[in-house]
Amino acid sequence: MTTAEAGVAGTDRPLNIALLTYKGNPFCGGQGVYVRHLSRELAALGHRVEVMGAQPYPVLDALGDGVTFTPLPSLDLYREPDPFRTPRRDEYRDWVDRLEYATMRTGGFPEPLTFSLRARRVLAARRADFDVVHDNQTLGYGLLGLPERTGLPLVTTVHHPITVDRRLELAAAPTRARRLSLRRWYAFTRMQKRVARRLPSVITVSGSSRQQIIDDLGVRPDRVRVVPIGADTRVFHPDPAVPVVPGRIVTTSSADVPLKGLIHLVEALAKVRTEHPTAHLVVVGSRPQPGSPVADALDRFGLGEGSGAVKFVKGISDTELGDLLRGAEIAAVPSLYEGFSLPAAEAMATGTPLVATTGGAIPEVAGPDGETCLAVPPGDAGALAAALGRLLADDALRARIGAAGRERVLARFTWRQAAIGTVERYRAALDARS
Known part of the structure; x- marks a missing residue:
């Protein structure tokens, strides 16, 4: 005791x-x-x-x-x-x-x-x-x-x-x-x-x-x-009743904070869509300011408004976030650095497979590459794209990574x-x- x-x-x-x-x-x-x-x-x-x-x-x-x-x-x-x-x-x-x-x-x-x-x-x-x-x-x-x-x-x-x-x-x-x-x-x-x-x-x-x-x-x-x-496991947990949307990737990110690495995820998405055209990103956070690096990247890669490739949602409840994560094929944490990473823990608690960088404390939360997540170096859009594409193409891998990630959160976080x-x-x- x-x-x-x-x-x-x-x-x-x-x-x-x-x-x-x-x-x-x-x-x-x-x-x-x-x-x-x-x-x-x-x-x-x-x-x-x-x-x-x-x-x-x-x-x-x-x-x-x-x-x-x-x-x-x-x-x-x-x-x-x-x-x-x-x-x-x-x-x-x-x-x-x-x-x-x-x-x-x-x-x-x-x-x-x-x-x-x-x-x-x-x-x-x-x-x-x-x-x-x-x-x-x-x-x-x-x-x-x-x-x-x-x-x-x-x-x-x-x-x-x-x-x-x-x-x-x-x-x-x-x-x-x-x-x-x-x-x-x-x-x-x-x-x-x-x-x-x-x-x-x-x-x-x-x-x-x-x-x-x-x-x-x-x-x-x-x-x-x-x-x-x-994670608040009362809210963030699996629910088979929530339909999974093919190609959906969810991230929680402040668009105009360089620390969060969203620009690298946007570039990765552009690469992934060449082989997985249904791949799309839902960003839980504010839209980028006009002229900002992320806004420019969205325009440069043809992922801006009207493309259907990237959507920003803001001010949603924890319950809505839980459903959004449960309905995703992949959750992504592209941060250059995190002191812990609640978004990683919350996504893992829902059983959604995670792609995350190794920035700061993220590996302490997300766990070993290939077991409880797919891990990539921070700031590497190519590695992010490869990991996202690998999960999108492999149903069994998504299921295994998602289940192992949830068990890790329940045991530790x-x-x-x-x-x-x-x-x-x-x-x-x-x-x-x-």
Whole structure:
């Protein structure tokens, strides 16, 4: 029995957890997905979780059943339909709001810093309400010294260092002006590096991310522990009633984020369609901006609107995503780097065969090439095309890879397992403070 399971049985009392997330909407990325599922499973283990978050606010599954939400509102400067807006004078509440607006106006990204300052203020006033504080990759200056000020142990999740995103975006920037803009936007990563080095307990989601945190952020190796995350197997599971669409390939990707490698999948699709004309791609994500590399590639290969070859869908529910994956012949993860890869785990959980790159932590999730996935080097459109074509041509291989992939996820990557491992880190942090 693990420490956390013993806690559920009564050997250790349930914990009161403050879970911080400066950006919590699951449609905005992995951080929101993490908070949604982890909070639910922590509550299912018997703990009380209070999520504190800023806009876009998190979507939580277990509200009122062990999970509560406390908003720590920002100025919401990046909201739709008026991003980079100028707030009205009566919207400013204090100096933190003024700092947030000034940073945005000078091209920076203020949210990690300003959220951490607001969170510190609330936690200092409510220190008696919690046993432990869990920060979800804010890494803001406001969290420094929090254990000393409040007596509360601090555990921090770093999914992967944002310095990786910074490097890849700078490498893909077409102009000097764009590179200057990116350097200013990513200036907050300097703060995150300084904060990370002083953190007593860091959780990350993969061995690859752990090494990146040590190398890029300078965190001591003995302070970083791996607790893998997982797929929501209540939603992502096989369903024979969902018809499989011949030639369908599904990927979850941000079209204009070079890190996600969609441009290489578009090129691969163009190659595959010469032998498999029914092959088509459904991208779960926003359409590329006009003139962007992905938009240009779609036009160059004749895969744009009207071709029927590529479709973009956005804002779908988990249930709709599950059905989309179940109805695909192949799921693809073309990323150049991932700190974990939830899309890989979710696709595998449905029994859909996976083609994935070996970027970052993806092999830790997807498993051995030829057994639980077909693995290709990142950035290699030719290898992607060969793997896609191989699966499209072989029904038996698709069935074998899909079944083995699902078994791998069930054995290693579920949210209950993630919650149990996380509670073990809470207990260790509490022991270290006693």
